[in-house]
Amino acid sequence: MIQCPDKLTIQAVIDGEETDIQIIDHLQSCPRCCQIHSEMKDAFTPADNLGSTVKLPAEFLGRLNEKLSPQPFPAAMAAAVIFTLAIFSAYLTNPGYLQWWLSVGITRQISYLIDAFIDLLYISHIVGPTGVIIGLAALVALEVLILNMLRNVEGQINV
Ligand SMILES: [Zn+2]
Structure with missing residues (x-):
């Protein structure tokens, strides 16, 4: 029987990066390591696998992109307003x-x-x-x- 692996090694087993059969066997046979492995596996379960029945609306991604994208500055409108004000002030002057x-x-x-x-x-x-x-x-x-x-x-x- 090998020594108890550290948490990084256990995480590597969960991620599929560590495939040493002795370590995997140890994780299943040692009660302490089995519990650590189980807790870490539960903690790192992807959010998609959570048992939630709530789903995002279909148009959520589009609305989010719309809100995150910068709004264009109405340069043509500003130029038209400034030009109109300049003409009006010139006329008043x-x-x-x-x-x-x-x-x-x-x-x-x-x-x-x-x-x-x-x-x-x-x-x-x-x-x-x-x-x-x-x-x-x-x-x-x-x-x-x-x-x-x-x-x-x-x-x-x-x-
Ligand atoms: Zn162990």
Whole structure:
């Protein structure tokens, strides 16, 4: 007959990690070890095997995930409210400013876009179709480079 095993060994037998037949025989024959083995086995019974008849509702996991997931900040709504407040306060401050911005300001922004488009047309006439293709390829390469840099930054933040 072997010596009484320690509790870690008994736990290893319960977990199925210890398969030495002498230890298992000892656990069944020694009254003290048999009692320790029985108590530890009862204590480590998985919760699923408990005799409870109460079950979680089927939608429990979905509701739990819903509560645990972060709620998105309503950024578009906040931006719309801030923009509306800015327009309203600008109107209250001086109605002429708002009128000027609606007429001259927006027209100036659109004229910048039109000028840039016309400049691109002039440049394309100067560099020819090969130059346009090379320019677009350079822009695509720049975008890929920037996206790769951003992916690395996001990976570091999300880890
Ligand atoms: Zn024993």
